[in-house]
Amino acid sequence: MSDIGPLLKHWRNARRLSQLTLAAQASVSIRHLCFLETGRARPSRAMVLRLAEVLDVPLRERNTLLLSAGFSPQYQESPLDAPALSAARGALDAILAQQEPFPALVMDRSWDIQHTNAAARRFFAYLNDEQEATPLGPPNVLRRMFHPDGIRRHISNWHEVAEALIRRVRKEALGGVTDERAQRILDEVLDYPGVPQELRTLDPATPQLPIVPVHYVRAGRRFDYFSTVTTLGTPQDVTLQELRIECFFPMNDQTRTQARHLAESGACPSNGQPACVS
Structure with a gap:
């Protein structure tokens, strides 16, 4: 089972968005979003990144969202002298x-x-x-x-x-x-x-x-x-x-x-x- 649901809800609440507003901005049904937050559905990699973009989640935490959904991280963390x-x-x-x-x-x-x-x-x-x-x-x-x-x-x-x-x-x-x-x-x-x-x-x-x-x-x-x-x-x-x-x-x-x-x-x-x- 995916562990991403509580994290999505955390970021939605942090951005003070209702499920209806987030669903509309991310072009996803409110029913599907509800299922994602409760763990009844598992998001695709593209869906995780789309929701993270709408929620303006920092890159480090986007990687955390991807890992929680069972995917590899998207963003590198390079040394400043790289x-x-x-x-x-x-x-x-x-x-x-x-x-x-x-x-x-x-x-x-x-x-x-x-x-x-x-x-x-x-x-x-x-x-x-x-x-x-x-x-x-x-x-x-x-x-x-x-x-x-x-x-x-x-x-x-x-x-x-x-x-x-x-x-x-x-x-x-x-x-x-x-x-x-x-x-x-x-x-x-x-x-x-x-x-x-x-x-x-x-x-x-x-x-x-x-x-x-x-x-x-x-x-x-x-x-x-x-x-x-x-x-x-x-x-x-x-x-x-x-x-x-x-x-x-x-x-x-x-x-x-x-x-x-x-x-x-x-x-x-x-x-x-x-x-x-x-």
């Missing part, structure tokens, strides 16, 4: 370079940092006094934001930023998009010393600001940034679909000037020491 992804890596490099002299980074869906531009390396080395932060494991946005020895100590509005970040993690988890590892990391960072207990129980109905500024302060110098997140359009590889490109944009002329100082003078604006490159 020859097949060379064109995509070139595009990522171009985006990161275009963002100079302001920070930009590439992360996966577990929030592990896969790539950064030179500006990000300069800026975060500057915040860390040119020393690596202490969070264990691969470089990870959540760990570095929440760890008491990470960049958290240099963010003057950290509580506001942390709340927005947690909401973002949970929003991206809707429908199972975020993997179990990301959830484990979130649980881990919420247990770090000094993290307020109320961040565990945020009200999902609370309106969110369209832009959350981040105010970094070190040695009397302040950098005000907000960020945007971009994904690669219509990828056919699991790795590429799960990548997110986060670009930081200055909110004032002071931040623009200090970022250019870091890039052009080869010195940290606060102390005139050699370039802050990690």
Whole structure:
């Protein structure tokens, strides 16, 4: 018997679609869809892919749907340095370079940092006094934001930023998009010393600001940034679909000037020491 039924129902509920709506959009009878969800019928490979497309299921989970229906996976998960992804890596490099002299980074869906531009390396080395932060494991946005020895100590509005970040993690988890590892990391960072207990129980109905500024302060110098997140359009590889490109944009002329100082003078604006490159 196929195990795909509960998964189809899960994704239909996650997308807030009725059986009638999904059946109409997928051009399948509501009776057949009902049979698929209850396990009374087994879908063809083409039907699984059609329903997954209508439900906008991520590629990793489409493979799971296929396996649950007894079929082989459709989508590859290639290492980012694989020859097949060379064109995509070139595009990522171009985006990161275009963002100079302001920070930009590439992360996966577990929030592990896969790539950064030179500006990000300069800026975060500057915040860390040119020393690596202490969070264990691969470089990870959540760990570095929440760890008491990470960049958290240099963010003057950290509580506001942390709340927005947690909401973002949970929003991206809707429908199972975020993997179990990301959830484990979130649980881990919420247990770090000094993290307020109320961040565990945020009200999902609370309106969110369209832009959350981040105010970094070190040695009397302040950098005000907000960020945007971009994904690669219509990828056919699991790795590429799960990548997110986060670009930081200055909110004032002071931040623009200090970022250019870091890039052009080869010195940290606060102390005139050699370039802050990690």
